[in-house]
Amino acid sequence: MKFTGKVLATLCLLPAANVLADTTSYPLTLSNCGQEISFQSAPDNIVTVGQSATEILYALGLSDRVTGTSVWFNPVLPEFRDVNADIERIADNDPSFEAVVNKKPELVAAQYEWHVGPSGSVATREQFHDLGIATYIMPADCDTKDNTTGGDGTRTDAFSPDSVYKGITELATIFDVQDAGDALVADFEAREKEAVARAERLELPEDLSAVFWFSSPEQVADPYVAGQLGAPGYMMDKLGIRNVVESDEEWPVVGWETIARADPDIIVVAHMDRRRYPADDVEKKLEFLENDPVAREMSAVKNGNIIEMDAHAMSATMRTILGLETLADALSTLSFDQ
Known part of the structure; x- marks a missing residue:
């Protein structure tokens, strides 16, 4: 299944609080x-x-x-x-x-x-x-x-x-x-709080696991995946999902054999316009997961539990909240039956 971030329609011209904020004193x-x-x-x-x-x-x-x-x-x-x-x-x-x-x-x-x-x-x-x-x-x-x-x-x-x-x-x-x-x-x-509440209402499996795949330097090379402590780690922690990648690096390189042994329930793949690496293309990612003899045996691939997310939401940015919303929305449509 494919999911992208919601349109952020309320960013501009938001009403000010009832009490005016302090003004800046220069220098x-x-x-x-x-x-x-x-x-x-x-x-x-x-x-x-x-x-x-x-x-x-x-x-x-x-x-x-x-x-x-x-x-x-x-x-x-x-x-x-x-x-x-x-x-x-x-x-x-x-x-x-x-x-x-x-x-x-x-x-x-x-x-x-x-x-x-x-x-x-x-x-x-x-x-x-x-x-x-x-x-x-x-x-x-x-x-x-x-x-x-x-x-x-x-x-x-x-x-x-x-x-x-x-x-x-x-x-x-x-x-x-x-x-x-x-x-x-x-x-x-407010949006963060609501996304977490939506996920909590789903009563997800207790040991739900995931991996976030950003890109790969070559199509069949070991991928750049999200470590424990970055923005994807925050999303997973907030929604009660275990990150199968144990590194504290922002985007460590981890072999597909290692990821397959961990057998994540969900694979979140980055969607981006950048084309620095072949696997920047989300279609190349999906093709790899469907055809690679190791990757295609993972539960997430067999069950179709693959979520597309804006690459920028996977970085530590304001779009991370959009990514949290994307993930919370997607969870309600996925199947975790073994």
């Missing part, structure tokens, strides 16, 4: 992913390196300040399609340092430290700061996470959407739109 100084950043006023020109930062800024009503975007896994959320169409996409994947700087941003907002960080593939934060360009890294990629271990990093503690909400709140503070930030967080908290 503003924040601690962000181990560095202090300061703002004399709200930046007017932003370039984003990562879809998470882009969509949060759009959701806060700040699209008119975004002049360039990059690093996309899935199409922009439908409610942002029109505003996004008028903003330059510098690159589908990693932009060059020069391409970002040429937009003359006052702020570069990045989703991952491996793009903008100590060994950033785009640049270090210092390279931007030397040019007078502020940088902001989404806290979901550095809170409870060690990015010095290589690859996609290792979680030091379980991901919580609180780190996403922290990013929303801090960006709202930087741009003095706290009411929009508060409303956005409240909406996500």
Whole structure:
């Protein structure tokens, strides 16, 4: 069965709380992913390196300040399609340092430290700061996470959407739109609670298990699957599902023989537009599961318990709540009879 995330229809122009949020007092100084950043006023020109930062800024009503975007896994959320169409996409994947700087941003907002960080593939934060360009890294990629271990990093503690909400709140503070930030967080908290309640009403099997497959470097190669402590681990924990992958790495490589021995009840496969690896294509994933002599023997494949989910929802982003909703909705349609 195929499932994708629900349309997020309530992000924009959410009503403010009855009590007005505090206004920002400039100059503003924040601690962000181990560095202090300061703002004399709200930046007017932003370039984003990562879809998470882009969509949060759009959701806060700040699209008119975004002049360039990059690093996309899935199409922009439908409610942002029109505003996004008028903003330059510098690159589908990693932009060059020069391409970002040429937009003359006052702020570069990045989703991952491996793009903008100590060994950033785009640049270090210092390279931007030397040019007078502020940088902001989404806290979901550095809170409870060690990015010095290589690859996609290792979680030091379980991901919580609180780190996403922290990013929303801090960006709202930087741009003095706290009411929009508060409303956005409240909406996500309510949706999270409702998704969990829907799953609880299903009375699922006690030892229900799953694996989240993001991609693979080659069609028949060992896959990148979700570790215990990342966003998929959060989804599984919230809905009472056991992750068959025991690693704390964000996206460890695990052999299909090992996964098959664990025999997950559910396989969640990432759907994305990116085509860096052959298995980025969800149809290639499904073809592999149906035809590989090891994978096709798993219970999840035999029972048709395969769920498609936006790849971006599998990362630590605001779309993680959409992923939680996707998973909760899908569980009501699956069969776990042996």
